[in-house]
Structure formats: C-alpha cells, structure tokens
Amino acid sequence: MATLQDLLTDDAKTSRSSVIREILALVDADDVLSLAGGMPDPATFPIDDLTTAATNAIGTPSGEALQYGRTEGMTILRQVLSAGAAERRSRSCALDDVLVTTGSQQALDLIARAFVDPGDEVAIDDPGYLGAVQAIGSRKPRWLPIPVDPDGIDTDALESALRAGRQPKLVYTVTDFQNPTGAVLHPDRRRHLADLADRWGFVIVEDDPYGGIRFGEPEHPPVATWTDRALSLGTVSKTIAPGLRVGWVVAPPEIVTVLARLKQASDLHTSTLNQRIVADLLSRPGWMDRRRATLSSFYETRARTLREALARSVPTMSVSDPRGGLFLWGELPGADTRALLDRAADAGVAFVPGAAFSPTDRASSTLRLTYATLDPAELEEAARRLGSVV
C-alpha cells in the first residue's frame, strides 16, 4: 500500500527548503550573534501608528477590513499604490495595473506560475535573491545567471547572451540595494534593460523591497519608466513591517487579470485588515517620506558601525560600501565561506555564505552580512568573533 509520502508528486518529493532557512535553524541559539537573516529591527516598527490604523480598520462601519474582498486588492490600497507608481514612472498608472499580493514573495510565485514552463529560460541576478530562485525554481526553468556588479545586473552580459542565442522569457533583478550585494542598478543599465526587453521580447521582473532605505543615494526611475514589458514588485516588509504580508505587482492590466485568476485559487485575496492598515498609513500626508528618512538614518548608522568594525577585526575581508538597504557584501579571497560558517557558528556568529545566492549553487569566497538585526555593540562583538575564526 502506498504511504501518504509515496502519493506526493515527484516535484513535491524533490522540493527543497531554502538554504538560508537551514542556516537560520542551524544558528538559532541564544548565544549566536546573527548577521545572517534580513529581519528588520523591531525597534523600528511604527507601533503607535499601526495601532491606530488597526483600530480604525477593525472599526470601519462597512466591516470591509474584516470581510472577504476582491482578489485584485482593496480599491483604497490600489489607488494609493497606483498613484505612487505613476509618480515614480512619470506616466499614468491605473487601478487595474495593480495587484495586491500576500507579500512580494507571492507576486514572484504567481509570475513564475503564469510565465514559466519547465525548461523555459529565466535570467537572474548572480548572486541573487534566494526567494526568487526558490519560487521560480519550483517551475524547473533553465537558469541563465547574469553577473551582478556594484551597478547591478550586467546588461552587457545579458545582451551578449541574447546575441549568442539564449532566449530568456523572464529577466529577474532587484534594482535598489540588491540582495545580497547591495548593488544599485545604474540608470544607463535600466534604460538598456528596457531596450533589450523591447528588442528581444522578454518580460522584466524588477523587484524593489529595499528602496525605502537609502544612504544619500538618489532615486532612479524604475525600469518600467521605459518599457511596457516590466512587472514591478513592491512590499511594505522593510518600510512598515514584514508581518503584515502586504506586497504588490504593477503590470499591464491584461497580465494583472491572469495573475489575479491564479491568486484567486491560491488564497482568494490578501488580508483585508492588513490591506486597510497599509492604505491608511500610506495615505497619511508625508507619512512614508518621514518613515523612510527615519529608517535610512537608523540603518546608515548600523551599516557604518558594522563596516568599521569589520575593517578593524577582519582586515583581510573586502567589504562593499553600502548605499542603502540592509546588507553588506564581503569577500575573503581564497576562503570557502560555507566551511567557514561552521567554525563561525561555534564562535557565536553567523552569516550567509555567498554560495547560497548562486542559482547554480557554486562555491564561493563571498558572504552576506546584515546590520539590520543587531544593535551597534552587538555588531562590534559579532565582527570580533568573525575576526577570531578568519
């Protein structure tokens, strides 16, 4: 007789948990200082504003923040999101261009299900965001890893691959303070990427979870400014709170329609309570601007603290100069950072080895370090512990 496990599909049997998740489990001990996760500091959560927004939402006379809602999202939230997208893209953006999702992770899942059949080519940042590798990877694509440098995904390398006959259906990149390297996609490359999409006929997925945390870096227009072939992902996970699980995708309306059909079968709709809370906060004049300023200042101090501590304690490591976001990207020439992690965990400090961010899983001398979670004194101690094992 077949067991329940025998009845699983082959895909389900061979599905993998995220490497980071395994690392987080490994180092989930009270005496480990973790530079591994990407969790915002709870001290930054806007408790009072969230409390009033939640109270308002729950008390809405129509009850709409507690009721079933439209799969595409609540109108009040789609309005403020489409207005924001219109401003950033310097062109019109309608309500029907916006789909609210259960975190931007769900947008990735829906896009993967909508566009990727097994064997389809998908170009992606290398190193790149693991959640995208996981969501798109579940569709069994052929990966086309494109190198990332401090100016973001290398669009010349992408163009060469296209000219050499590669045919990606999707190109996925994080545009601002990329996870894991902190790269910012250069304005020239944004235009180049848009041109390539229009010329070669692929879909761009531009993901921007970190854009609200900027250390003096000016804002650059999204890739969608120059093409109709870009799907733009957003989230409040870094700017308000990840626990709300509110994200969105801005896309041509005929694509929003398809993604909404897939979303309907996936979870009917995103929590109306949380949508209403987010709509309330985003609608308050100047609220998000003040919030972004506060967060940017908070994390810039942390970033400098960790960078300077690493320069003192781990002098052999080259470290990126962060322009925003939550991560430093380091390199220890000649080291295997995956092997190093075990020794580091024993010494009471954790990070994510660079190999974890490679779609092709290759070994690496790089590592990702977050300054988001620990306070300055802990960051200095974490750097000391790391120095002791390098």
Place this chain on the structure above:
Amino acid sequence: MATLQDLLTDDAKTSRSSVIREILALVDADDVLSLAGGMPDPATFPIDDLTTAATNAIGTPSGEALQYGRTEGMTILRQVLSAGAAERRSRSCALDDVLVTTGSQQALDLIARAFVDPGDEVAIDDPGYLGAVQAIGSRKPRWLPIPVDPDGIDTDALESALRAGRQPKLVYTVTDFQNPTGAVLHPDRRRHLADLADRWGFVIVEDDPYGGIRFGEPEHPPVATWTDRALSLGTVSKTIAPGLRVGWVVAPPEIVTVLARLKQASDLHTSTLNQRIVADLLSRPGWMDRRRATLSSFYETRARTLREALARSVPTMSVSDPRGGLFLWGELPGADTRALLDRAADAGVAFVPGAAFSPTDRASSTLRLTYATLDPAELEEAARRLGSVV
C-alpha cells in the same frame, strides 16, 4: 515579437475565473438583494475583541507579531490549534502536525500542488465547493465526482467506483453543513470513508469551514479520528472574520514538512499579526464556545426566516432543512436555474445556480441560497422577488 500575453504558459492562458466570481460581478448592483455570496454578516464581527487582540499583538514587546515568522506558523497559534484537534479527534496531536495557512484556500492550493499531477484522479463532492474545484482543477486532474445527499458524500458510491477500478489519489469533501447543499457527513460514513482510505490507499481532504455554526446538530468526530490518511482543514473565516485570512491544515508531520516547503516559496508565511490575533482570541477561556453559540443562534433565525419566506413565496421550490452553516439548497423541478438567474437579476435578486458547483459543469435545476448576508426583512423581500420570476 511575442507580446507579454503570448509569453504566458498555456495553463495560465486557459485558467478560468470562478463562476461565482462572475455571478457576483453580474449582480453587484445596489438594487439587487443577493442570496448568492457566502459572506458573513459584518454585524457578527467581534469588533471589540478584535481591537484589543490587535492592540495586544502590535504591542508585543518582542515585536514578533510584526516580524517575519516561521513558515509553519507561530508556536502560540499552532499550540492552540493542535490542542483543539487533539480534543476533536480524541487522540494526540502535536505542534508539528499543524501548518498555518493563508486561509484554508491556501491549504487546498498547497495540497493540490503536493499531490496532484495532471491526469491524476481526484474524487470530490458533487455538487461541491467551487474553490476546491478551482485550486485542484489548476493541476488538471481527472475528476471523479461522487454524489452528495443530506448525509454527505456517498461513500457507497465511492466504494463502487474504487471496486470498478477508479484510483483517486485524493478524496475531497466538506464534512459539516457542506457547501453548497448543507449536508452533514453521517458518522457511519465518516468511519466508512476512513476505512476505504486505509484499504485503497488514498488521501482524504476533510474541509470544515462551517462547523462552528450549528442549529442543534451534535458534533461528530472528524474522519481523522479513524485514519492517519486524512488531512483536516480549518479556518476562522466563518467564526471570527474572513478578512484575517487565517486557516490551517492538520496532517502527519512528514506531510506538513512538504506543504511548508511549498508554502515558503508561495508567501513565506501567513501574516504574523493575524496569527497572533487569532491565537489571542482562541486562547481566551470559553471565548470560541460563546462565539459559536452567538453565531449559531444568529444564523438559525436567518435560516428559518428565509426558509419560511421561500415556502410562502416560491411554493414550487423544494428547500433543504438546514442543520447549520450558511446555505439553503433548493430545487425547482424542470427549471434551468442558470437561465433563471438572468431573469432573477432583472427582478433584483441573485442566487448561485447549482450547475456552478458541478465539477463537470452540467446543467441543473438546483440552486444555492445564502441567508448570511441579508437581514430578515431583506430575506423576505428577496424571496418575494424570486417568487415573481419562478
């Protein structure tokens, strides 16, 4: 050049929106009294308790109700859910047997992805819950529709199909106050279904969203009481509020592990804010028992009102005698209720034609009517309008 739509997968191109969704859009006018949806009356939402629970959750010193969380769900919620499942099943249930999902719709989506490959056979209530048809249907199964009578899914018919060589991997049924017929699965059939699963080696998916609303009907043990091959779905959508999108599945831990891997790529985790709110309310001594009593009394009055009004205004319609839940099931011998709906909408009343609930989409003289959304005076007027077009 391929358009974005050209790049969609064939499955995405041919995906369908729910028939009910189309009906709801059709009748979404102020002058239509809708017996079509299944939305709880906002008057029943526990506003004060939700407000205190949300305030407590947001203010949790650790910030855990606003932070990223474990994919499987928050420990405090899994604890109360596993304790509840243990009591209902009269046997032990561990934390690792519970996966929190973004509404029970997500549990259906994850189970479909975990177990169903195109062409696999899936047995399902006929008529049955549309959301299950949609979520499982996206995996392109071969449907094995099993008739439902007032005692629930006909397990003798299922056994005959098994003996005739049909090989369903999954059997999906709503056990209590089934959507759309209001049927309650008879205790003998629960045991029979468990026996069949153990004998023939399939997976049971028992869904119970309406069990909290009972008009004197005693509680029956879930199918999982008698077999390890049942996955039990639950939700607070009908007992607290649908807008929270908090559901769960109780399953053997090795299956929870696989579903959690799929969930991780889908939306990382369910809103920690909403999980914490639900855990708070479910942990209050006697809270859910009082809530169920209040809701049961509220909806029983509504059910009687609609049933009596229909007996007066639409005497040719036979109507189910509801024992709980949110729906009446009617039959108009000789009528095509899909054609009737257009005339009804013109007369200012809406319902869902029975054909919408058939996995094989066959025409029908049946219809589903909800008493959940309208107040008693509106229910009487809706019955009069329906009578005028029959």
